[in-house]
Amino acid sequence: MGALVDRVVSHAAIGSLNDLLLFVEGTPLESDLEEQVREHFNRADAIGLHARKVLENADPYFVQTALLDRVVQYSNGTRAEFNNFLSNRNANHLVNAQANVDGLLATIIQIPVTTEVHIEALREAAANYHSSISEWTRNLEQRMAALIQEIGGQQGRLAESATEISNQKQRLDTAIAAFQQQFSDAQSTRQTEHTAAEQARATEALKEEEARRTTFEESEKKKERKLFGRCAQGVDPAQRSD
Incomplete structure (x- = not known):
């Protein structure tokens, strides 16, 4: 393996993408945060998978190391902003995380790949994103059903309380x-x-x-x-x- 190929193959870009993917796929979210954060995590996961697929199938001779450096920067920046949000729940960190995700997407688009590989990477990323959205939708529907049931119970107890109050008032x-x-x-x-x-x-x-x-x-x-x-x-x- 020549030096020009080695500088691409041994670069930390894929490692930083793997760290980002492990983070967004493996971090459990508290119930009160899931609805707010899940879509941000899903987008980062989809674009991270696409970026890794592009790098794994790119021709090292056509890849600039400056682009790989930016992949590391944006991957680590996204993960750091998500971590900061989970620590203090400041929504500005979610905005900053998506800015890093946008930077990662803009960077990875500049790396040339064969058309077939590129389309397959996009297809896989879209499928993963759709799967994540479907799971999030199912969880949301389950929570809504539980909430509706709880509201129904509360309304029943409220009606009983109103009847008791009316009886007490009459007495x-x-x-x-x-x-x-x-x-x-x-x-x-x-x-x-x-x-x-x-x-x-x-x-x-x-x-x-x-x-x-x-x-x-x-x-x-x-x-x-x-x-x-x-x-x-x-x-x-x-x-x-x-």
Whole structure:
């Protein structure tokens, strides 16, 4: 193997692509991240597979080492940005990762390959991407079905709670109405008793006043009769009688 061929065959480009593919295919994603990140990983995986296929079938004499250097740069950059996102969940790292993926794609297009090999690489990359998307879609449908079922259960419990609240409100309204009626009846009874007591006191006072007036009148009448009797006997009315 000559030096010109060896500088391409032994280059770190394919190794960096393998590291990227192992990362995106082997990194488990948390459930709350999968929907947001899966498409980014799938695109990086598809383009990484295509790039590796192109390099494996490229003629070393037609490959510039500067392009291979950029393959390493973009592969490592993509993996680093994904790692950073998983560490701090800053969405800007996903944007940066896709920028690196775009750079990798633009670079690999510049490496000449035979038409048949190129088409096969594109076909394989598209098939892998379609498979990943199908799996992601199935997972999403399963999560949606579980979510719909959970929402249905929550709605059922909400309806039960609403019924219980309505029953409690009805019982409370009934208790309040009964309490108000009891208070009204007690107030009416107290008012009736108070009125009757006041009437009884007024009647008793009137009787006592009538008795005093009668007694006074009888006393005055006795005095008048006595006075008239003394006058009839020729006694001076001013003279005190014992």
